[in-house]
Amino acid sequence: MRVSITDIVDQPGATRPVQVAVGVAEFGPEPWGSAEGAIQDPVELDLHLDSVVDGILxxxxxxxxxxxxxxxxxxxxxxxxxxxxxxxxxxxxxRVEEEDEEEPGYELLDDATAIDLSTMVRDALIIDLPVRTLCAEDCQGLCPTCGANRNRTDCGHTPERPIDPRWAALTDLDLPND
Ligand SMILES: [Zn+2]
Ligand SMILES: [Zn+2]
Structure with missing residues (x-):
């Protein structure tokens, strides 16, 4: 998602708001990590572009x-x-010569007339993604015996002592009696 900066670049102190709601496709074809397929339109941006001596904040x-x-x-x-x-x-x-060139970070594009926010937006989401989400803190989950959603139904199975899956196969074994 490209944004023109011609009105503020090289004018330290100049600022411009960017408040838009844009479709996910605007951020290009690159993958969204584990948010791929989960992310919905639109993504809402409420940003300020501040012109500073080194570029745009x-x-x-x-x-x-x-x-x-x-x-x-x-x-x-x-x-x-x-x-x-x-x-x-x-x-x-x-860019100062001795700066770390192995980590170029974000740069102004096209002779300092535009910036592309796509990578910043994608990285911000991927870093923020919750590792594990619950519909409710006290979600009862699925019954390990019959698979019923225990938030909705009481299937009658007691969840206290589910069979350890590592040993479940042993209950099916026909052991010789001698
Ligand atoms: Zn749940
Ligand atoms: Zn059950």
């Missing part, structure tokens, strides 16, 4: 809507994540 909040599965009962659930970002897009023409 991008600050603000991103709002992502994700459809994930509950880690216990596997029901789909909608999660909205708000992620704070603050990234400097450097003007490559002003």
């Amino acid at each position: 991008v600050r603000g909040t991103l709002a992502f809507t994700l459809v994930l599965s509950c880690a216990r009962c596997l029901e789909p659930l909608t999660v909205v994540r708000h992620v704070t970002v603050a990234e400097l897009f450097l003007d490559p023409a002003k």
Whole structure:
């Protein structure tokens, strides 16, 4: 997602808000890590572009809507994540020679007329992704015996002592009696 900066670049102190809701496709074809397929349209950007001596500082909040599965009962659930970002897009023409060139970071593009927010947005979401989501803190999950969703039905099975799956196969063994 490219944004023109011609009105503020090289004018330290100049600032411009970017408040838009954009489709996921706007951020290009690169993968979204484990958010692939879960991320919904639109992604909401509430940013400020601040012109600084070295380039453009991008600050603000991103709002992502994700459809994930509950880690216990596997029901789909909608999660909205708000992620704070603050990234400097450097003007490559002003890069100091001894700076670490192995980590170029974000740069102004096309003779310092534009920035591309796609990588920043993608990285911000991937870092923020919840490792494990639950539909509710007290989600009862699935019955290990019959697979019923125990939030919805009481199948009558007692979950206290599920058979350890490592030993379950042994109950089917026909051991010789001698
Ligand atoms: Zn659940
Ligand atoms: Zn059951």
